């Protein structure tokens with residue numbers, strides 16, 4: 001039983017089903033609930049998706065790219081950072097993709113492997129006894145399973161039901177995303193330094209891109225939906241000409257989202273008996289490294305690998321957490337350090353840290 005049909009839940013489901021597990025997913029949201037903005041699949045994400053045979057489908061639905069361009073506050077000087085091509089010299093280093101399309105690829109493969117996804121359903125109670133997990137669901141039914149995977153995101157219910165402390169904290173930044181038409185010059189990620197905010201553009205298809213903006217040092221708040229587009233256009237006004245150029249396209253409140261930067265990472269083990277949490281439920285980085293989804297896909301893949309390698313489920317889970325904990329904690333800690341540097345206006349100190357962390361993440365998981 002997997003709780004949550006996000007990136008972690010769907011990839012874990014596919015990887016487990018391929019190794020012979022019978023998998024059911026309980027997903028709280030409706031089948032069409034994925035928010036419309038895009039995300040960036042970095043090299044490690046593409047590598048893990050490739051191991052599942054899904055990288056080419058994601059590249060076909062998204063936009064392949066291999067360079068990040070950092071543009072200074074003056075809008076003129078820029079540094080181009082080529083990224084390592086982890087899935088071969090002939091394929092791109094990373095991909096931008098609209099979330100609904102990524103989810104469609106992941107879900108189609110999970111269902112092809114026999115996974116059953118049920119919507120509008122969550123878990124309300126968990127008990128463990130002699131290697132079996134009794135899971136009570138919100139429709140009143142009960143499942144007796146060998147493995148419970150909490151892939152239910154940063155506010156994980158499974159994490160609480162397994163008895164872990166919630167580690168989530170607000171980092172003093174609000175991040176914006178909006179879908180805009182792709183300008184013809186945009187063929188890789190562009191990051192624009194600003195004072196005090198920073199912004200950027202990521203292509204997600206031949207015709208679309210998303211603009212992102214990070215608001216520094218603001219209190220956590222919710223703005224009325226109808227104010228979002230106008231406020232984002234205002235925040236983009238001080239940036240370089242190339243950002244100002246796309247400002248008029250930021251219209252239509254349904255395409256604009258604003259989220260608090262929340263992070264968290266479990267300190268000890270992520271498993272209790274035959275229950276485990278993965279993805280953001282175990283380790284949620286700030287979006288600065290664009291790598292939360294990469295960790296989520298790796299988790300799904302390696303969970304199935306370690307469970308197959310070990311005699312008992314509990315031993316497999318322990319080996320899985322041992323293999324994952326340091327890498328995931330480093331990524332979360334680095335992302336939090338990057339937030340601190342951004343908030344202090346020290347973007348020049350942030351760039352080498354980003355590069356070093358990408359190099360580390362390029363190492364095999």
Ligand SMILES: Cc1cc2nc3c(=O)[nH]c(=O)nc-3n(C[C@H](O)[C@H](O)[C@H](O)COP(=O)(O)OP(=O)(O)OC[C@H]3O[C@@H](n4cnc5c(N)ncnc54)[C@H](O)[C@@H]3O)c2cc1C
Nearest residue numbers: 004006007008028040122152153157279280290291292293
């Ligand atoms: C603004 C922003 C931008 C980001 N950009 C990037 C990026 O460019 N690249 C990148 O790699 N990462 C990015 N991330 C991080 C990335 O989105 C997450 O790390 C990733 O989605 C984690 O996947 P997950 O499956 O663990 O959790 P989620 O994607 O949150 O999925 C959890 C699923 O569980 C469901 N669920 C929740 N609670 C319950 C419940 N109680 N019962 C049943 N189901 C439940 C949810 O509906 C959801 O479907 C970004 C994050 C943010 C906030």
